[in-house]
Amino acid sequence: MYRWATALLRRGAAEPARAAYARAATQGLTEARIEFARMAMHGIGGDTDLSAAHAALAEAERAGSAVAGYFIALMAVGRGDVAAAEHDRRLLAAVRAEYPPALRAAALLFGRRHDDEAAQNACLQLLxxxxxxxxxIAARLLAERLMRGEGCAPQPQAAAELIGQLNAHGARIELPPIAVGAPAQRDAAPADAVSLADAARPVALTPLxxxxxxxxxxxxxxxxxxxxxxAQAQPSLRPSQTVDERSGLAVPNALRDSSDASLDPAGEDxxxxxxxxxMARAAGLDLVHGEHLTVLRYAPGQAYRPHRDYLSPQAQARDRPQAGDRLRTVCVYLNAVEAGGATEFPHAGLAVTPQAGRALVFDNLDADGRPEPASLHAGTxxxxGEKWLATLWLRERPYRPF
Known part of the structure; x- marks a missing residue:
């Protein structure tokens, strides 16, 4: 039944695949419980059902699956109860089980501790x-660290060989030069542990x-x-479009000529x-308020002309109206631009220069919840060089199920 469900899913028959996974799960098959849960989490092949997803994962975890525990921890990040210590234990159990997404997640948590040699070594080993x-992606991140000597002495030959192997297997990932200082959030976990809750700790914003x-x-x-x-966005980049107010269709728009990728939560690790x-916590909100993360790339000459992020009533009505309007926007520059590419706010006489890791947070609505015309902004x-930017639009009320 499990193999049949997997075959159905590969053919695009999501609804019967979900039903088949559910039947296989009742027979005690751990893999089926996990796959059913993943579909139920994201509303694939039926309605979103977080209770059923959590129950299936809990059964699989009790049967000894560390991967199921990893997905319980993943769900907790969006729901806001990530502070629970058992989620840290779940991540570490999945690391011990050599589950690649868990290894990568733990690596990046250790990698944030710039001044901790042991943590930097752990990051490299986990990658x-x-x-x-x-x-x-872990291989490409590892190659970049080896190339730049981050957490180790520079090893350009080893990095080049690893990148060559990836390219030879059709896994080419081109990364711009990216350098970031010590993170704004100093993770407080012990040297040999991880803490998912550190991602939720508040950061000090500088008013502009x-x-x-x-x-x-x-x-x-x-x-x-x-x-x-x-790296996550690169394979899915397409010419940027905007939604036509009358038709509701995505169409080219003279306002923007970048490329972008909207990252589907179903594919998130x-x-x-x-x-x-x-990003969401920098804006003072939970991740459930966030639309799909959008990553944009601007080549030389490309720009995003003056615009506002709040939605028209028609756009709200078409896309989860219960979530309301876009209350706040968080943009993170993913690299430093050689020249140009600043974000300008004409009404404030403000221009912000891209710097890797720098987040820009701004309101789209006024204090009364009405569209704020002064939020007009532009990407020059x-x-x-090129400019990479990640944008998270946050609604007034929850947009995602978790």
Whole structure:
């Protein structure tokens, strides 16, 4: 039954696949419980059912599956109860089980501790273990650290060989130069442990403008996390579009000529969710308020002309109206731009220069919840190099199920 369900899913028959996984799960098959839970979590092949997903994962965890525990921890990040210590234990259990997404997530948590040699060594070792188990992104992150001597002496030859192996297998990932100082959030876990709750700790924002309300925080995301977002988005980049107000269709728009990728939550792993959790918390909100994370790339000459992020009533009505309007926007620059590419707020006379890991937080609505015209902003043309940016639009009320 499990193999039949998997075959159905590969053919795009999500609804019968989910039903088949559910039947296989009742027979005690751990893998079926996990796959059913993943579909129920994200509303694939039926309605979203977090209770059923959690129950299936809990059964699989009791049967000894560390991978099931990993997914319970992943769900907790969005629900806001990530502070529970058992989720840290679940992540470490999945690390001991050599589950690649867990290895990568733990690596990035250790990697944020710039001044801790043991943590930096752990980051490299975990990335190497994930890469050895086929994690292409972990391999590319490892190669970048080896190339730049992050957490180790520079090893350009080893890095080049690893990148060459990835390219030879059709897994080419081009990363821009990315360097970030010590993160704004200093993870407080013991040297040999991880703490998912550190991603939810508040950060100190630097106010840049009172009207519109704009603030920034440097090094919100680490270099590893910035590279992760670029690597995750790169295969899905498409010419940017906007939604036509009358038809509701995505169409080209003269306002923007970048490329972008919207990252489907169904494909998110724990490392990616933790990066978004940091972004949401910088805005003072839970991740459940966030739309799908969008990663944008601007080539030389490309720009995003003056615009506002709040939604029209028609756009709200088409996309989860119960979530309300876009209350706040968080943008994180993923690299430093050689020239150009600043974010301008004309009403405030403000221009923010891209710097890797720097987050920009601004309100789209006024204190009464009405659209704020002064939130007009623009991405100025890139004059040299390229610009990578991650944007998380946060609604007034929950947008995601978890």
């Amino acid at each position: 190497e273990r994930a890469a050895a188990r086929g994690d292409v 403008s009172a009207h519109p309300r704009v603030a920034q925080v440097d090094a919100l995301l680490s270099a590893d996390e910035c590279r992760l977002l670029v 724990l490392a990616l969710r933790l990066a978004q959790w940091r 043309p890139v004059l040299a």
